[in-house]
Amino acid sequence: MKSLTEPSKGGIYLLVGKEEFLKKEFVRSLKSSLFKNLSELDLNFREFDAEPGGFAAFKDFLQTLPFLSPQRLAVLSGVDELEEGEKESLLSFIASFPSSAAAVLVSCETSAKKNPFLSAVSKKAKTVSCYAPFDRDLPQWISTRAKHAGIRLEPAASALLIDKMGKDVPALSSSLEMLATYIHPRKDVNAGDVEALLGRSLQNDVFVLVDNLLKKDAKAALSMTANFLREGIRGFEIVAVLAGQFERMRKAKALMDEGLPGAQVGTELRVHSFFMDKFVVQVKSLSRFDLRKVFRELLLCDESIKTGALSESLAVERLVLSLCLQ
Missing domain, CATH: 1.20.272.10 (Zinc Finger, Delta Prime; domain 3)
Structure with a gap:
């Protein structure tokens, strides 16, 4: 899942998919990599949407030089809902994107390939898929997330967690974080740990x-x-x-x-x-x-x-x- 990788500094990111939690997680990770403290963040980060005037404000913000920071970061949500003229302007803007800027373009589409505009954007941006894993991929997805949290789940523990939480990505992520805290300093999670923390299944x-x-x-x-x-x-x-x-x-x-x-x-x-x-x-x-x-x-x-x-x-x-x- 690309949203688990540490985003590189700067550039343009196109987030596609329906999982809002993973989109927010990616933006949170990007902010951490770009800004050293809250002062830098407050002065150089803004979020915009595709309502009238939103794109113009997004563009103006990124064209302004950063203050007390190497870069500015802006998030534009609903990018696929921009007016046709704004879409053309966005494509022109990202073709000569300021080196002092970083942008996250958020789409509700599941794939950039199905949309001509998003396909054009993806040629200039790093595309990040934000969707819940398929049922068959859940065990591996949990294993990867657990490793990211510094723990390992035994198969029985993974099965129990899936049964309790299903494909609820925020709940699964939160549960893994709680399990990491609960078993510390141990690293291996067994089914008993999951039952003790989340109840029997x-x-x-x-x-x-x-x-x-x-x-x-x-x-x-x-x-x-x-x-x-x-x-x-x-x-x-x-x-x-x-x-x-x-x-x-x-x-x-x-x-x-x-x-x-x-x-x-x-x-x-x-x-x-x-x-x-x-x-x-x-x-x-x-x-x-x-x-x-x-x-x-x-x-x-x-x-x-x-x-x-x-x-x-x-x-x-x-x-x-x-x-x-x-």
Whole structure:
């Protein structure tokens, strides 16, 4: 992710993509590299947008010599919303850009190549992509960000963090910073650290719970669900997560029966790489279960909780025993 690299001093940068956090992070990093103190920053940094008069003010600011600093820095947001005449003026301006200036041009487009104007700008500017990583790239993205924060995440810790935060880039970045502080002076983050700081993840634990149910280990499964309830997880949440996991396994079994390799199926159904092997083994064991009965028991448990026919603990306990007795 280019936004993690230290921007070189001066020049023109074109930021494309939808992730505002990464754009702000890049500007923050550039300001740190250009200005030694707040006085320099206050005198030589401004932000502008594409509203009437915004471009003219942006241009005037950068054409003025810096004061008590080698350079001035200006940010122009909504660059793709400039009037046609302003776009032509901007292209002319950056063709003979002042050596004492640095500029960040912010676009909402996902790629400069799709827009003729941005494509022309990109020939004179350093293009920085600011977008959230794809699902398949999240583990590597987190690993890179963690390294930047001076820590390393074990695979289980990375999987748990993804489950808790999803693709929320600001939340992921903040969590990594908090983890770095939390485990200091250690460098390696384990799943226990993530749980202690951010709480347990039912989505993560469901792989272990399903494992116990498939093995018909009622004692272990009952112990897990009792712990969930003690920690404040509601009975209907346990039912929902189990229903989602069994449905995902049902789809996986159908795909594997058609000849698709297990790893490819897991990727298709967005199973984290850390759980991939376990998931494939669980799917292959699914023939022991009558899925119609599984979903019927899940529905019965859900109804018992929501109608008050049974307490949450009793309804979940009955569900576990019913599934283990299949």
